[in-house]
Amino acid sequence: METMDAKSYITGVFDRAAQTYDKVDVDFFLPMAKELVRRADLKPTDDVLDVGCGRGAALVEAAKTARTVVGTDLAPTMVELTKKDAPANATVRIGDAEEPDFPDRSFDVVTANLVIFFLPDPAKALRNYARILRPGGRVVFNSFAAEDERFAKAVEAMAKFTGYERPPRNPVFDTPESLLELLTGNGFEGRVEELAFESRLKDPEQWLEWMWTHGGRALLEAVPEETMPEACAAAFAEIEKARGPRGDLVLTTRMRFTTGTLATRRTT
């Protein structure tokens, strides 16, 4: 897929998900956003850019401490809805996370919660963040270390009913070392740390409902309507196998948090 096609396809999926995004009572995006913002170590004098802001999980959290927060996203419905809920010190607008169109040295911090791996060229994004950050500026982003294999099997079971293929993972997200290289090769120094998050689900139906509300929607949209019941049954059978001894369903996601500081004080 061409770069622009890939971007408009991904943001189209999120645009269609925007009305229900993070609204089905599954704790997934917010705990990660809170952890990300905590790692940004914000000061009341900081101006923050939150790229791929979605429905504002990190933006709202950052606005509690920062002086100002600008949220950008390429999905118009995300922008429209988040604008309505935004705190007084936050603004939201359409913008590409890879190519933020702000003057040099506009921000103290750039945050990206569950976004950077969607970008065709994350290195280019980081070089742009280095440009728009002031001296001493920071960037914090997260990416998947490992998904919950039991739930991945449910996704695979459903994918058999479609021609859908997940876009290949950019190897830069494969290891802490490759992430560190991504940082240091593009103007930052920093660290990478791994953490696990647990999301409780009531039942397989809630998993399905949740899938429609985020990037997983891309898979569901590819299932032909006539085979949807069969595809759901196959996925649910896998999810049933993931139940714990008390019948509980817990999705465990291992995330890597990458925190960078501008490597050198620029003189230009």
Ligand SMILES: C[S@@+](CC[C@H](N)C(=O)[O-])C[C@H]1O[C@@H](n2cnc3c(N)ncnc32)[C@H](O)[C@@H]1O
């Ligand atoms: C998984 S959601 C995360 C949203 C939000 N940061 C959160 O934590 O809930 C990914 C978001 O990135 C946006 N996105 C994907 N590619 C983008 C790009 N190139 N520029 C701006 N936003 C993008 C999507 O539209 C979506 O809102």
